[in-house]
Amino acid sequence: AQTVTQSQPEMSVQEAETVTLSCTYDTSESDYYLFWYKQPPSRQMILVIRQEAYKQQNATENRFSVNFQKAAKSFSLKISDSQLGDAAMYFCAYRSAWASGTYKYIFGTGTRLKVLA
Amino acid sequence: EPEVTQTPSHQVTQMGQEVILRCVPISNHLYFYWYRQILGQKVEFLVSFYNNEISEKSEIFDDQFSVERPDGSNFTLKIRSTKLEDSAMYFCASSGTGGTYGYTFGSGTRLTVV
Numbered sequence: 001a002q003t004v005t006q007s008q009p010e011m012s013v014q015e016a017e018t019v020t021l022s023c024t025y026d027t028s029e030s031d032y033y034l035f036w037y038k039q040p041p042s043r044q045m046i047l048v049i050r051q052e053a054y055k056q057q058n059a060t061e062n063r064f065s066v067n068f069q070k071a072a073k074s075f076s077l078k079i080s081d082s083q084l085g086d087a088a089m090y091f092c093a094y095r096s097a098w099a100s101g102t103y104k105y106i107f108g109t110g111t112r113l114k115v116l117a
Numbered sequence: 118e119p120e121v122t123q124t125p126s127h128q129v130t131q132m133g134q135e136v137i138l139r140c141v142p143i144s145n146h147l148y149f150y151w152y153r154q155i156l157g158q159k160v161e162f163l164v165s166f167y168n169n170e171i172s173e174k175s176e177i178f179d180d181q182f183s184v185e186r187p188d189g190s191n192f193t194l195k196i197r198s199t200k201l202e203d204s205a206m207y208f209c210a211s212s213g214t215g216g217t218y219g220y221t222f223g224s225g226t227r228l229t230v231v
Contacts, residue, residue: 033217045160045208047219091160095216103148103215104162104173 002027004094006108013082014116020067021077021111023092030054031097034068034075035105040088048090051075053097079113087115119143123209123223130199130230138194138226140209148212149192150220151184153177153205160208166192167215199230 003026013019025034036048051059051068058066063080079086092108122141130136142149151163164174164184171184183195192211196203206227210220 035219037222042224043206044224045220045222047221050219093160097217103165104150104175105152105160105216105220106162107160109159 002029002032002094002096002106004092004106004108006090006092006111008111009109010112010114012114012116013079013086015082015084017082018078018080019082019113021079021090021092021113023075023077023108025073025075025092025094025106027073027094027096029096029098033095033097034066035093035095036064036066036075036077037091037093037107038086038088039091039110040085045091049077082115084115084117087113089113119221121209121211121221121223123207123226125226126224127227128229130228132201132230133198136196136199136228138196138207138209138228140192140194140223141190142192142209142211143213143221144190146211146213146221148172148215149184149186150210150212150216151194152208152210152222154208154225155205163194163207196228199228201230204228204230 032053034051037045039045049061067076089110093105124139149166154160164178165172206225208225209223212220
């Protein structure tokens with residue numbers, strides 16, 4: 001079974017600085033999708049960024065980028081120029097790509113990001 | 118931007134009572150999901166629903182749980198006889214592609230069983 005591990009329960013960053021959140025996963029599959037979701041205090045989970053495992057190029061979305069290391073099964077999120085609005089819980093998630101496999105997401109335990117003014 | 122709407126935002130119920138959590142997915146989405154998050158813990162999959170039937174369920178989703186899409190717009194989660202350990206945040210989500218491009222989540226229903 002697949003697992004997702006976020007080893008940093010909490011991180012802090014100064015406004016305008018860069019922070020990297022770690023995520024590792026375990027799977028025997030070769031094709032899958034990885035996601036980072038942001039959960040602000042309003043509770044709704046919002047998709048931040050998505051990566052397809054068969055694509056070597058790291059995904060980027062404005063100030064958010066990932067470092068996807070498939071062999072190491074690592075999927076870290078880098079937030080550049082951190083803003084106060086980035087303060088939230090961040091979840092890493094895995095989804096199998098196999099058509100006959102499960103469609104469910106497997107989430108990590110989350111990393112709470114604090115942004116210091 | 119289209120939203121997934123969940124009601125109520127907070128529900129308190131007596132142990133043993135039935136509760137129905139309601140969700141209105143995005144109208145052109147075909148896949149629907151329920152996840153739950155016990156306070157301070159990870160988000161856990163409960164059930165997925167496609168083409169008017171359950172496509173997958175977790176071991177958490179036992180006989181006390183059921184889902185329904187009664188009218189083509191609402192998607193409900195029913196817990197027949199609530200237990201204290203059912204207290205959690207319940208999230209509904211929908212997607213157009215089975216989740217390969219991500220889900221759209223609702224804001225959640227906080228269920229408190231007393």
